[in-house]
Amino acid sequence: MTDAYLxxxxxxxxxxxxxxxxAAGLSVRSPEQAGPALENSWAFCHVVSTSGEVAAMGRIIGDGGWYFHVADMATLPDHQRRGLGRRVLEWLLAQVDERAPAGALVNLIADPPGQPLYEKLGFRWVGPDAVGMTLNRP
Ligand SMILES: CC(C)(COP(=O)(O)OP(=O)(O)OC[C@H]1O[C@@H](n2cnc3c(N)ncnc32)[C@H](O)[C@@H]1OP(=O)(O)O)[C@@H](O)C(=O)NCCC(=O)NCCS
Structure with a gap:
């Protein structure tokens, strides 16, 4: 990441x-959903451009012991492919290395835009003996 970003x-x-x-094309969430997400994540970071714009972010939801889930990986379209997503994810993983006991499991649901980044940072597909599942509540 260049010095143009903090x-x-x-x-x-x-x-x-x-x-x-x-802006990144993720599902639209309400302020009522966002408040607890911002308050209760185990680790969270964001990247600010020189103009003060929040250009990228990512977070980890976790129990602090061994189970950690990466969420909200997003970079503004005009700022993508400049290394911001990598910087965010490397920082999150460094938090796990520094603050969690040895042997942590870090997982995520990999949408197609993020798959190259996740693979480059060491994430591997869970199949063929297991698949991810989700449930959306009304
Ligand atoms: C996924 C996302 C956060 C990546 O952010 P980014 O700031 O563009 O990522 P980076 O510039 O750090 O790229 C990281 C690596 O992934 C690769 N990469 C990124 N986008 C890629 C693409 N579309 N195709 C191929 N490789 C890609 C880059 O080559 C880079 O590798 P390198 O560091 O070895 O050069 C961004 O594309 C995004 O916000 N997408 C829309 C929202 C989304 O789908 N988020 C993921 C939810 S799981």
């Missing part, structure tokens, strides 16, 4: 979180 080791402001998710 990694901030906290959650972004709520409005920026919602805007970045929407």
């Amino acid at each position: 990694l901030v080791p906290t959650a972004p402001p709520l409005v920026d979180y919602l805007r970045l998710r929407r």
Whole structure:
């Protein structure tokens, strides 16, 4: 990542979180959903450009012991392919290395845009004996 960007080791402001998710093509979430997400994540960082724009973010939900889930990996379209996603994910994984006991499991649901990045940082497909499953509640 160039000096044009600053990694901030906290959650972004709520409005920026919602805007970045929407701009990156992730599902639209409500302020009621976003508030606890920003408050209760185990690790969260965002990247700010020189103009003050929140350009990228990512977080980990975790129990602090051994189970950690990466979520909200997103970079604004105009800032993609500049190394921001890699910087965010490397920072999150460094948090696990520094703060969690040895032997942590880190997982994620890999949408297609993120798959090259995740594979480059060591994530491997869970199949063929297991697959990810989700359940959306009304
Ligand atoms: C996934 C995402 C966060 C990656 O952010 P980014 O800032 O563009 O990522 P980077 O620039 O750090 O790229 C990281 C690596 O992935 C590779 N990569 C990124 N996008 C790629 C693409 N579309 N095709 C192939 N490789 C790609 C890069 O080559 C780079 O590898 P390198 O560091 O060895 O050069 C971004 O594409 C995004 O926000 N997508 C839309 C939202 C989304 O789907 N998020 C993932 C949810 S699981």
